[in-house]
Amino acid sequence: MAPYEPEKDTSEAGELRAGRRKAARYAVPIAVAGVAAATIGLVPALATSGDPDLPKVTAQELVEKIAASDTQQLSGNVKISTDLGLPSIGGMAGGFAGGGGGADRGGDGGDKGSAADPKSKLMELASGTHTLRVAADGPERQKVSVLEDAAEYSMIHNGDDLWAYDSASNEAYHAKGEGASSERPGKGDKGMPQKLPSTPKEFAEQALKAVDDTTSVKVDGTAQVAGRDAYRLVIQPKDSGSTVGRITVAVDGETGTPLKFTLTPASGGAAVVDAGFTKVDFGKPSADTFDFAPPKGTKVTEADEHAAPGRDFKGKGSRGSKEFGEGDLNEPKIIGKGWGSIAELKLPGGQGLPTAGSGDVPPDAQKLLDSLGDQVNGEFGSGTVFSTRLINALVTDDGKVYVGAVTKDALVKAANEAH
Structure with a gap:
């Protein structure tokens, strides 16, 4: 289907970036790198089909529809495919996170950490294709499960508790109150995380923060995702030099919720990230979905114990000290603007x-x-x-x-x- 409208001119791009100036200051490299590093393993993917007949909208109207969407409740099956061109790092995940594989992290634990530590799982999910099951009921209850062969890994946020459970190793990781926030990349060091990432909406919001006059934003037809009629919003650089080819967001025509996020590189080929629902229900999930108690015999690691001195860069000791560089990497100097x-x-x-x-x-x-x-x-x-x-x-x-x-x-x- 042909696009509904031509590319946005400079004045429209100005409207799109209104209210986003502070976020846009960090531009695409920080937005994309941050999303890829922090949340890439907890969001979904699926191919689209069909050309639903939806009312025509402008790109500005569609962006506003995304911003106004307030989906508090949902459940569904999702998939994520990630192809950064990296070697498989599943077996190396423990080494990067400070621990070994699941078996090595069992037993007494020692300095090996927990096989259920979310940081270890994120590394494993940074490549390949993964199937997830997600559920959300407002800002206090979310659940994301990574489905594997004969095993399952789940993160459950329910009120003041954040649990992560790895059935393969029968280990659990628990954070309570302020202790939960340190395990959510991208969040502050105080307070509970607002919610676990569970839909492509967070990807879309990060991409839209980088919109400026170097960006083309347009509505490019419609599609059907997980049985839902959706608009396709396309965001892409106007200038050469960026490795980003285009970002396509499928936006639910009824609720404005992003259903699918696809980022293709300028070099062509398969998408770097292809994330979307395979099945979605906007009804209220059952309350017991968010209940969790460690099965009998489970090795439980508490967050405050795991973050003891020497366990990570924020502890005390030679590697956790200011001298080791606690602040430098968090304060980048930005050269250039936009996608470059x-x-x-x-x-x-x-x-x-x-x-x-x-x-x-x-x-x-x-x-x-x-x-x-x-x-x-x-x-x-x-x-x-x-x-x-x-x-x-x-x-x-x-x-x-x-x-x-x-x-x-x-x-x-x-x-x-x-x-």
């Missing part, structure tokens, strides 16, 4: 990447870094570019990082200009 934005950060200690030889990186993690690295030189000195199909990062030998949804050449140019 690049974040400049500093590594702790003003040095380049640690290596397996120094004992700071697990061998499996070092193999992954080596497989992605591409040595480069410039006025800034020398460094390594790590590439995916979407996000590229240049790590210089003097401890600076340049990252964005841009090409390798753009990163080298930014480093030279900042030198």
Whole structure:
């Protein structure tokens, strides 16, 4: 079906970014990288079908419809497919998160952490295709289950409690009150998380925050997702240089809830992220959906115990100290604007990447870094570019990082200009 309207002109783009200036300051690299790193494993995917006959709307009206949507209750089956061009990291997840595989994290636990720790599971979900079951009943009750062969991993938020349970290892992770927030990437360090991510809406909101006059926004026909009639909203860069090709959001015609999110790279090929409902019901889920008690014999790790000194960068001791760089990576300098934005950060200690030889990186993690690295030189000195199909990062030998949804050449140019 042909698009309903031409691309937005500069004045319309100005309307679209009204009220989003603070978020847009961080632009696409931060928005996309943050979503990919923090929530990519907890949201869904499915192909669309059909061309429903819906009333014509403008892109501005559709964006406003998304903003006004207030879906508090839903349940359904979802799927997520992620193809960043990375090697499979399922077996390395424990190494990155500070622990081993499920078996290694069992028993006494020691310093290995918990197999049910959400940070470990997020690493496993950063590639491939995964099936999830989701449910939500307002801001106080959500559940996301990752369905695997003969096993299931679930995160349940019910009031002041956040539980994560891994049936394969029979381990559970529990956070209560303020302790729950530290396990939700992207949230603050105080208070409970508002809700667990469970639909493509959070992806769509992040993409819309980056809309500015470098962006084309238009309605491009209709589709049917999970049996629901939906509009297709297309967001894409106007200028070259970004690794982002286009973002397509299927928006439910009745509720304004995003049902599907697809991000395709400028290089073509399969989507980097394809996330959407396979089945959805906007009715109230049964109250017992959010009940959880650890099965008999379950090893339970409490969040406050897991976050003891030395367990992560926020603890005390040599690796948790300010000297190790607690603040630097959270305060990026933004170079450029829009889809060509690049974040400049500093590594702790003003040095380049640690290596397996120094004992700071697990061998499996070092193999992954080596497989992605591409040595480069410039006025800034020398460094390594790590590439995916979407996000590229240049790590210089003097401890600076340049990252964005841009090409390798753009990163080298930014480093030279900042030198």
